[in-house]
Amino acid sequence: MTLPFIASGLAILYSFCLMHWVLKQPQGSPDMIKIADAIAEGSRAYLKRQTINTFFIAIPLVALLAYFLSLNTALGFLLGATASAIAGFLGMNMAVKTNLRTAQSAKKGLKSALNIAFKGGSVTGMLVVGLALLVVSLFYLVTKDLQALIGLGFGGSLISVFARLGGGIYTKGADVGADMVGKIEKNIPEDDPRNPGVIADLVGDNVGDCAGMAADLFETYAITLIAAMLLADIVFKQTALVIYPLTLGSLAIISSIIGSFFVKLPKSRKIMTALYQGLIASGILALILFYPATAALTATLTGVSTMALYLSSLIGILITALFVLITEYYTSRSFKPVKTIAEASTTGHGTNIIAGLGISLKATFLPVLVIALASLAAFQLAGLFGVAIAATSMLSLTGIIVAIDSFGPITDNAGGIAEMTQQPAEVRKVTDSLDAVGNTTKAITKGYAIGSAGLAALVLFSAYTQELTHAGQALKFDLGNPYIIAGLFIGASLSYLFAAYSMEAVGKTAMAVVKEVRRQFKQIKGLMAGKAKPQYGRCVDIVTQAALKQMVVPALIPVIAPLIVGFCLGAEALGGLLIGSIVTGIFVAISMTTGGAAWDNAKKYIEAGEYGGKGSLAHQAAITGDTVGDPYKDTAGPAINPMIKILNVVALLIAGFLA
Numbered sequence: 001m002t003l004p005f006i007a008s009g010l011a012i013l014y015s016f017c018l019m020h021w022v023l024k025q026p027q028g029s030p031d032m033i034k035i036a037d038a039i040a041e042g043s044r045a046y047l048k049r050q051t052i053n054t055f056f057i058a059i060p061l062v063a064l065l066a067y068f069l070s071l072n073t074a075l076g077f078l079l080g081a082t083a084s085a086i087a088g089f090l091g092m093n094m095a096v097k098t099n100l101r102t103a104q105s106a107k108k109g110l111k112s113a114l115n116i117a118f119k120g121g122s123v124t125g126m127l128v129v130g131l132a133l134l135v136v137s138l139f140y141l142v143t144k145d146l147q148a149l150i151g152l153g154f155g156g157s158l159i160s161v162f163a164r165l166g167g168g169i170y171t172k173g174a175d176v177g178a179d180m181v182g183k184i185e186k187n188i189p190e191d192d193p194r195n196p197g198v199i200a201d202l203v204g205d206n207v208g209d210c211a212g213m214a215a216d217l218f219e220t221y222a223i224t225l226i227a228a229m230l231l232a233d234i235v236f237k238q239t240a241l242v243i244y245p246l247t248l249g250s251l252a253i254i255s256s257i258i259g260s261f262f263v264k265l266p267k268s269r270k271i272m273t274a275l276y277q278g279l280i281a282s283g284i285l286a287l288i289l290f291y292p293a294t295a296a297l298t299a300t301l302t303g304v305s306t307m308a309l310y311l312s313s314l315i316g317i318l319i320t321a322l323f324v325l326i327t328e329y330y331t332s333r334s335f336k337p338v339k340t341i342a343e344a345s346t347t348g349h350g351t352n353i354i355a356g357l358g359i360s361l362k363a364t365f366l367p368v369l370v371i372a373l374a375s376l377a378a379f380q381l382a383g384l385f386g387v388a389i390a391a392t393s394m395l396s397l398t399g400i401i402v403a404i405d406s407f408g409p410i411t412d413n414a415g416g417i418a419e420m421t422q423q424p425a426e427v428r429k430v431t432d433s434l435d436a437v438g439n440t441t442k443a444i445t446k447g448y449a450i451g452s453a454g455l456a457a458l459v460l461f462s463a464y465t466q467e468l469t470h471a472g473q474a475l476k477f478d479l480g481n482p483y484i485i486a487g488l489f490i491g492a493s494l495s496y497l498f499a500a501y502s503m504e505a506v507g508k509t510a511m512a513v514v515k516e517v518r519r520q521f522k523q524i525k526g527l528m529a530g531k532a533k534p535q536y537g538r539c540v541d542i543v544t545q546a547a548l549k550q551m552v553v554p555a556l557i558p559v560i561a562p563l564i565v566g567f568c569l570g571a572e573a574l575g576g577l578l579i580g581s582i583v584t585g586i587f588v589a590i591s592m593t594t595g596g597a598a599w600d601n602a603k604k605y606i607e608a609g610e611y612g613g614k615g616s617l618a619h620q621a622a623i624t625g626d627t628v629g630d631p632y633k634d635t636a637g638p639a640i641n642p643m644i645k646i647l648n649v650v651a652l653l654i655a656g657f658l659a
Helices: 002-023 030-068 071-105 110-143 146-185 198-235 244-260 271-298 306-331 336-347 349-362 365-395 398-420 425-470 482-523 536-550 552-569 571-607 617-658
Strands: none
Touching: 002 071, 002 110, 002 244, 030 071, 030 146, 030 198, 030 398, 030 536, 071 110, 071 146, 071 198, 071 398, 071 425, 110 146, 110 198, 110 244, 110 271, 110 398, 110 425, 146 198, 146 482, 146 536, 146 552, 146 617, 198 244, 198 365, 198 398, 198 425, 198 536, 198 617, 244 271, 244 365, 244 398, 271 306, 271 398, 271 425, 306 336, 306 365, 306 425, 306 571, 336 349, 336 571, 336 617, 349 571, 349 617, 365 425, 365 571, 398 425, 425 571, 425 617, 482 536, 482 552, 482 571, 482 617, 536 552, 552 571, 552 617, 571 617
């Protein structure tokens, strides 16, 4: 058990070393610092209020867990929730400090700006995996209570769904509202300082894409470790296999730290290649380290195949690689899908929307096929535990993946700061190139998060069925059973209901922003001419209040639904609900996140000069597509990840009462 503490300690230490280095870099001119301070202030204010709101929901849950389950489960819930919130806050705090320094370093060129942006993102990545591995390992070491670990996962999941949903509503409500008036009505550029909604938009990048993603992958990483440990205990009853997932996570952290040093701008000056170098190096190093660790673990065990477990871990790394490649194909400006949407924009707004919807639906097939085949292969190798190990292996690269993801909002903010402070064209050229890649990396990370969430949910469902069997009630998944069919239909509908509430929340928030931005352009004399300053804080306040209000109802759906179905219809119906939610959840999440990113990059493809460039009819149509795609890719789609896992975690918590 010493390795997980060493690895998590290294990750946290490395993140603080990177933090120290980044903070020593030049900040730029006073006007740049002023803009960055406004973004940081808005981001911290929102996250503080979100945390307070979540606290009032969490306290009753702590009491219920302590009363109906155990004190350890309640303490685990608090620990998971606290660690998840800390990971999100520290990561976001670093992002709002790195954006300014990235904008300043862009004056030196692409290499310098890439270096700072990636190192700033690495702080978040290493904190996420370091804290997650530390709290899971420490809690297990102290309590030896695997059931209570489920409470820890529940705590992380609750914070995750609020961070993902609240942050997503914030970022897209602000973005859509600012774009509707600024780009479409006033025909001014994105991040134009005259737009009253621009600071709220830049704040949203941090609370949604940075803090939200950090909390999302923190809980996915932690809950996958916990589910794999629980399955190992139920199926094998051997401590060595219970700590095997922790061993894989530890070795992958070390690999990711080493791999991060491979992120360097190549001679081709392709930014994506630089990032891939780090990811590939991390994956290869992890696979090299996994084999001797697996062999040493299984040397003293009977009935467990070294090669079967190792190949299961290899499948997890392979899934990561395939998801990265598939998502890039559907979302990068270099490939046909995005170019198809851009071409469709030349004939109008309607054809842009039709093309984007078509790509979003088509993008679901290959990722789901990968999950299906990988699950079958891992099961054939090592049964349910093989599937759990594949999921653990896939999540083991979370550190480097989150680093690549956090690179996105950092470069987006850097571009905004450069635009608002009217930096020279060569500076904006550097930040634009980083931002374009950052948009793709955010899409890739969301694809990775969805794939890992799908596998994690399957593992949790397996743990639910095993837990029922262990309690004396074997769940027979008979499609002739009307209770299972009813559960399937209810579960399948939840992803759509959740997504609908999320989309409506963005729409309502955006409407409030549109009204405020219009009011300021109308009432503040000289604003359009650049002679007066907009009231940025007013838009920030409106978006904050709206996001916090709108996130509550959809966030409670995955907590309440399994309780109602489980206690009213029974364990079999709840099992059907879980499978129904997993199947539709994966499809809806992939469709929304990939389609939304494709719409966004089609717009950027046109802005780069294709089909008439900025201001053309094709560009106007592409803006409409991007406006629709924004809540798809940054609110509803990504928030489904924690939703399907919360459903499974709550089911796992109440399984003992249903047997």
